[in-house]
Amino acid sequence: MHVRNPYAHNPPDFRALAESYSKLAKFLHDDMTVDFTDPEAVCALTEALLHKDFDIDVELLPDRLCPRVANRLNYILWLQDLLDSDSFDSNDTNSSKPIWGLDIGTGTSCIYPLLGCRLRRNWHFIATDVDDVAVSTAAKLVSRNNLMEQISVFKADPGNSLFGPHACGDSHTSQHLHFTMCNPPFYSSSADYNASQALKVTPARSFTSAAPEEMITPGGEVAFVTRMINESIEMLRNDVNTGSTWYTSMLGKLDSLKDVVNSLRKRGISNYAVAEFIQGQFTRRWAVAWRFDGRRPLPDITRPLDPLPSTAIRGLLPPATGWILDLSHTHGANDDRLLDKVLSIMKDEFGDFMKLERLSKLNCETTHYITGYSQQGNVWSRNFRRNKKRKIEEHSDHVEGSRISESTGFGFRIFVEQYTSNTDIPQCSVHWSYGSDPIVFESFCGMLKDRIQRIVSK
Structure with a gap:
């Protein structure tokens, strides 16, 4: 049931x-x-x-x-x-x-x-x-x-x-x-x-x-x-x-x-x-x-x-819309400001291309999370950065990502939880809230893992 x-x-x-x-x-x-x-x-x-x-x-x-x-x-x-x-x-x-x-x-x-x-x-x-x-x-x-x-x-x-x-x-x-x-x-x-x-x-x-x-x-x-x-x-x-x-x-x-x-x-x-x-x-x-x-x-x-x-x-389940990063073996995982640090580093790197906010959801315990949306999709990719640097993304029909449409949009929510309900393992979880390509979501999770590991290793 x-x-x-x-x-x-x-x-x-x-x-x-x-x-x-x-x-x-x-x-x-x-x-x-x-x-x-x-x-x-x-x-x-x-x-x-x-x-x-x-x-x-x-x-x-x-x-x-x-x-x-x-x-x-x-x-x-x-x-x-x-x-x-x-x-x-x-x-x-x-x-x-x-x-x-x-x-x-x-x-x-x-x-x-x-x-x-x-x-x-x-x-x-x-x-x-x-x-x-x-x-x-x-x-x-x-x-x-x-x-x-x-x-x-x-x-x-x-x-x-x-x-x-x-x-x-x-x-x-x-x-x-x-x-x-x-x-x-x-x-x-x-x-x-x-x-x-x-x-x-x-x-x-x-x-x-x-x-x-x-x-x-x-x-x-x-x-x-x-x-x-x-x-x-x-x-x-x-x-x-x-x-x-x-x-x-x-x-x-x-x-x-x-x-x-x-x-x-x-x-x-x-x-x-x-x-x-x-x-x-x-x-x-x-x-x-x-x-x-x-x-x-x-x-x-x-x-x-x-x-x-x-x-x-x-075998019939749809593409996953969630991803969890185990933080139990990382230094700094218990820092209650980790969510703010994640938001700060993302704004520094992607703030020009993403709408990023910290929100709270009221339930049995107040849940804090980051919500983000990029109309241009995979803005963390090397290809996007290369096109941005060369300033040709708006002028060439042959460069991948040069024609941006609404279908390329990508949205997400990031949660940093000190402990799960069943274990004492601190973790970061992500919800893929908008998009059409599961591969883009996988790429985003890889990028986020790299940024969090940089933060907690300092």
Whole structure:
């Protein structure tokens, strides 16, 4: 589960749930368990969890897909992480600035918009579906929870783009989405679904009741997300502002994740993220996200340490956006002015070409760091210095780096921590916050290591 998922270390207390939500009581056995093969019992449990833990009032249809709360919550929390990477330099990630998301295929439960808006007051959703029952039921749940100002439900036209446009009044248009999300049907056909069930060694421990359109889509989830990739590229061609949108999807099969990541890589999309959600002992889900602008997510999203990605997905991870320099064997590492010294030496050498600031982020302990950005990219390279010295960078079409474009921009954050939370090792860590070329980031880390070693050796 996601590290912030409240159910990760505190499984639901069925007795307490039944006391707070009487509808669940009749499905509770003497040993305080629930029969997960009973669709009505599963719906009652989901309703109880949403009611008690999130103040969400729903009545689910037993013949439609019943969302598992903890699993859906994993996805929402991961989306929060992606968006908070963009607002890292702000001390208030739950500010009043509106955040707009699109939930593609919201289903009868409208689970993602309801959870998202309960957890973040500034989140707003456009929720779409191609099914009339899903649209009408989702709209009723939005009204039932008094979230009409934050969630708009629309019926989507299968012939249009998955991303709109949608009639959202004057408050919003689909061209300014901060993120999109979906949980597409896993299977490509009834035969595909039956074959998947036949491969299971043991019977399913929970019953999944669903309409055919909730389980099956032409080509399966890979075809659906591939369509998302293609349409997101087309949107970028028509409007460069869509490059900042996080396009995301949940996936039900590991092989699907492999296919989707390969598709992103083939299209030259290196700014992506993957996640693995482990639910209990038997259920696993995966998520993938991508965007086109240069802003890079935090290192613990691209290469998480808690929990560590399984061996199965390590080869699918995106380029690292973090780097750590161990300072335990260097003189002067315990100097609490090391961050200021790093800032000073960088300003001396690169101040003409970089915007450099020292900032503070308020959390459980105030975090101080350097933030920097160079529109001209790799300004520490020998080639750049050579071109600068010869004063020909603006006059020659044949000298590398002579034509500067926004795509060459490079941004970073530098932290100097005396001790980590788990060890007594002082360290310097770097977050690659903006850019398109992982090799430039590696070069920057090498340059920074050299400068720090000069400082601490004095």
